[in-house]
Amino acid sequence: MKILSAEQTRAADQATIQAANIRSDQLMERAATAFSEWLINHLSQNAASEVHLFCGPGNNGGDGLAVARQLHLSGYAVHVWLLPAATHSPDFIINRQRLPTAVPCVELVSKKFPTLAPRSIIVDALFGTGLSRPLEGLAAEVVQHLNSSETAVFAIDLPSGLFADAPQPPDSPVVRAQHTVGFELPKLAYLLPQNAQLVGTWEVLPIGLNKEFIHNAPVENYFVDTNFLVGRLPKRPKFAHKGTFGHALLLAGSFGKIGAAVLAARACLHGGVGLLTVRTPAVGYIILQTAVPEAMALTDPASDFITELPDLKSYAAVGIGPGLGQDPATVEVLRQLLQQAHEASLPLILDADALNLLGTHRELLDQLPPNTLLTPHPKEFERLTERAHNDYHRLELLRAFCRRHTCYCVLKGAYTALGTPEGLLYFNSTGNPGMGTGGSGDVLTGLLLALRADQRLSPLDAALLGIFAHGHAGDLAAQQTGEAGLIASDIVRFIGPALAGLER
Numbered sequence: 113m114k115i116l117s118a119e120q121t122r123a124a125d126q127a128t129i130q131a132a133n134i135r136s137d138q139l140m141e142r143a144a145t146a147f148s149e150w151l152i153n154h155l156s157q158n159a160a161s162e163v164h165l166f167c168g169p170g171n172n173g174g175d176g177l178a179v180a181r182q183l184h185l186s187g188y189a190v191h192v193w194l195l196p197a198a199t200h201s202p203d204f205i206i207n208r209q210r211l212p213t214a215v216p217c218v219e220l221v222s223k224k225f226p227t228l229a230p231r232s233i234i235v236d237a238l239f240g241t242g243l244s245r246p247l248e249g250l251a252a253e254v255v256q257h258l259n260s261s262e263t264a265v266f267a268i269d270l271p272s273g274l275f276a277d278a279p280q281p282p283d284s285p286v287v288r289a290q291h292t293v294g295f296e297l298p299k300l301a302y303l304l305p306q307n308a309q310l311v312g313t314w315e316v317l318p319i320g321l322n323k324e325f326i327h328n329a330p331v332e333n334y335f336v337d338t339n340f341l342v343g344r345l346p347k348r349p350k351f352a353h354k355g356t357f358g359h360a361l362l363l364a365g366s367f368g369k370i371g372a373a374v375l376a377a378r379a380c381l382h383g384g385v386g387l388l389t390v391r392t393p394a395v396g397y398i399i400l401q402t403a404v405p406e407a408m409a410l411t412d413p414a415s416d417f418i419t420e421l422p423d424l425k426s427y428a429a430v431g432i433g434p435g436l437g438q439d440p441a442t443v444e445v446l447r448q449l450l451q452q453a454h455e456a457s458l459p460l461i462l463d464a465d466a467l468n469l470l471g472t473h474r475e476l477l478d479q480l481p482p483n484t485l486l487t488p489h490p491k492e493f494e495r496l497t498e499r500a501h502n503d504y505h506r507l508e509l510l511r512a513f514c515r516r517h518t519c520y521c522v523l524k525g526a527y528t529a530l531g532t533p534e535g536l537l538y539f540n541s542t543g544n545p546g547m548g549t550g551g552s553g554d555v556l557t558g559l560l561l562a563l564r565a566d567q568r569l570s571p572l573d574a575a576l577l578g579i580f581a582h583g584h585a586g587d588l589a590a591q592q593t594g595e596a597g598l599i600a601s602d603i604v605r606f607i608g609p610a611l612a613g614l615e616r
């Protein structure tokens with residue numbers, strides 16, 4: 113799915129009104145109906161005594177008024193509270209007139225805000241994508257009042273006060289919603305950790321926005337769900353053999369961290385690689401051969417760290433980093449790897465300590481072969497770039513980093529963001545907090561290595577499929593183990609089922 117800017121969202125509404133030959137209040141009715149049905153469905157599990165709708169002067173408030181009417185007609189006890197304003201949008205006015213007189217509708221007055229009965233709920237329809245500046249005055253007071261009440265808040269489109277795609281000045285008033293329900297496409301604001309307490313859980317409901325407009329809209333950000341990826345993973349041909357899927361080389365592990373190599377190796381095998389060779393220090397030999405008999409061991413002469421780069425000529429892709437350590441000899445291995453991979457156009461994946469080494473030897477960043485895939489978590493990314501002021505700034509650093517180094521970079525987190533050499537960002541939709549456990553990242557590296565070794569996939573598709581399948585495998589695992597009980601090996605067990613769901 114594309115992620116539109118606030119401006120593009122307005123244009124999409126206009127394009128829909130024209131193409132479908134409907135009035136704007138009819139589109140608003142669709143949005144309100146979608147929201148009301150969602151809310152009624154949600155409330156049937158948690159009975160509410162009263163629904164209080166707080167409506168602003170624009171179309172977000174218009175949505176709120178239409179929802180108030182629909183809920184009233186469905187038998188709910190509804191109260192409407194209006195934010196006073198000099199002017200109102202035309203569709204607000206239409207829906208104000210359509211509100212049945214039986215629905216109490218009162219203008220908010222400073223310091224005389226309603227106290228809400230227990231078990232009532234709030235619908236926040238003060239402001240949506242039309243917010244032009246941080247809230248102040250009465251609107252800010254109302255937001256503070258809503259946030260200080262114990263009542264659950266359901267936001268229409270956006271928690272009021274939050275911009276759709278830009279950061280707030282620190283401490284500006286924003287509604288803290290338990291749930292945010294948007295229309296058609298997700299907003300960038302939904303995806304950032306700094307907004308998690310404001311947006312709550314979120315979902316988007318289809319309202320039939322014009323497909324052609326969305327298809328043609330130039331965007332920098334995408335949200336990757338199953339539909340986005342289905343068909344991108346080719347099935348294994350009948351007469352395929354292990355050579356068809358590539359021979360991968362993994363350089364991983366150091367004394368005390370051979371487990372990282374084991375996890376990445378297992379993930380690579382479950383990811384469908386044809387052949388896997390693993391370079392560990394000598395201390396890893398027995399461990400690896402015992403734990404992962406499917407992989408070939410090519411041990412380093414040194415006991416505790418990798419000190420020599422093996423001959424690269426038989427490999428389709430190379431991954432380096434999990435549990436690698438940062439021995440000075442390993443830096444030289446990384447330096448040679450970058451150089452030789454560049455000359456041979458060999459796909460590379462860099463993770464963990466390989467990234468930390470890049471951070472301490474920044475000159476190596478300019479040696480990255482084009483299309484190299486890096487997989488930092490935010491701390492590792494900071495070591496490669498600079499400290500970000502906020503989550504939006506971090507995304508801009510990610511875009512700039514990928515452009516500058518012509519690389520793909522996976523910024524890991526709840527909505528992992530993949531940056532591309534063109535400066536596009538793809539946000540992943542799968543995964544769960546159970547995956548915040550040691551070794552999850554090693555599993556991702558192994559899986560990505562398998563997909564990069566498969567010559568049938570583009571670098572972009574390999575990365576998108578790997579990130580998505582990794583999160584999906586974590587979700588499938590969590591269904592069995594629960595989130596707290598999930599360990600990295602559980603993710604590995606479900607890589608197969610996760611990939612099978614994506615096959616063409």
Ligand SMILES: NC(=O)C1=CN([C@@H]2O[C@H](COP(=O)(O)OP(=O)(O)OC[C@H]3O[C@@H](n4cnc5c(N)ncnc54)[C@H](O)[C@@H]3O)[C@@H](O)[C@H]2O)[C@@H](O)CC1
Pocket residue numbers: 122125126136137139140141143144168169170171172173175199200201238239240241242243244245246247248251268269270295
């Ligand atoms: N036909 C459409 O355009 C549709 C719009 N939809 C709804 O419309 C919303 C967008 O509506 P609008 O563009 O009218 O915008 P909003 O309703 O979000 O807000 C715009 C109004 O708020 C005022 N305003 C903006 N920032 C302010 C601030 N800081 N303090 C005080 N007043 C401020 C503006 O002057 C304007 O009156 C969406 O979020 C969505 O809820 C949906 O109904 C779908 C269809």
Ligand SMILES: Nc1ncnc2c1ncn2[C@@H]1O[C@H](COP(=O)(O)OP(=O)(O)O)[C@@H](O)[C@H]1O
Pocket residue numbers: 489524525526527528542543544545546547548549550551552553554555556582583
């Ligand atoms: N809350 C979460 N929701 C979804 N995925 C998560 C969450 N927390 C962690 N993950 C995923 O787990 C992996 C953790 O990687 P990383 O931090 O490198 O762990 P490690 O270094 O222990 O292997 C990443 O792919 C990340 O996206």
Ligand SMILES: [K+]
Pocket residue numbers: 172236237238239240267268269270271272
């Ligand atoms: K809102």
